[in-house]
Amino acid sequence: MANNKLHPSVEEFKAFIKTNPKILKEARSGKVTLQELYEDWYLLGPNDARWDGLLENGSKASEQKEEEKASYRTVWLSNIADTLKNMDQNQIQGYLANLNQALGTIQGVISQFAPNSGSGGSSAPTEQKPSGPFSFRKD
Numbered sequence: 001m002a003n004n005k006l007h008p009s010v011e012e013f014k015a016f017i018k019t020n021p022k023i024l025k026e027a028r029s030g031k032v033t034l035q036e037l038y039e040d041w042y043l044l045g046p047n048d049a050r051w052d053g054l055l056e057n058g059s060k061a062s063e064q065k066e067e068e069k070a071s072y073r074t075v076w077l078s079n080i081a082d083t084l085k086n087m088d089q090n091q092i093q094g095y096l097a098n099l100n101q102a103l104g105t106i107q108g109v110i111s112q113f114a115p116n117s118g119s120g121g122s123s124a125p126t127e128q129k130p131s132g133p134f135s136f137r138k139d
Contacts, residue, residue, distance in 0.1 A: 013038050016046055022054045 006014075017024050017037075027034045044050050 009042060010038070013041050016041060020051070020055050023051070026054065 023037060026032060027037055040048075040050055
């Protein structure tokens with residue numbers, strides 16, 4: 001066989017396969033081809049969820065990921081609970097009142113610029129609205 005140098009990404013994939021023989025077993029079983037595995041590895045990377053269960057330390061890594069997710073959730077929920085405990089209810093009520101007033105103002109401005117809103121002069125009272133979202137005219 002000639003001394004052909006492989007592309008560096010192919011060499012990396014070969015090293016990835018050698019360290020994770022379960023992936024090679026999947027290809028040999030006929031479920032997927034090596035080409036498909038290479039494409040997945042190239043596009044998704046070696047740390048993608050596609051490889052969960054196929055990596056040598058896959059079960060330990062996936063368990064660790066789940067534990068990290070659970071700890072992030074508990075920290076996030078405790079932060080929200082602490083924030084809710086420290087809120088002043090009167091201040092929140094004032095914020096909601098201001099928000100309601102702002103939304104009413106925005107709604108009023110939009111209704112002024114809406115066609116045929118009742119206020120302002122309408123161009124032609126006998127003009128019909130198109131039946132669909134597109135208006136087609138004859139030339």
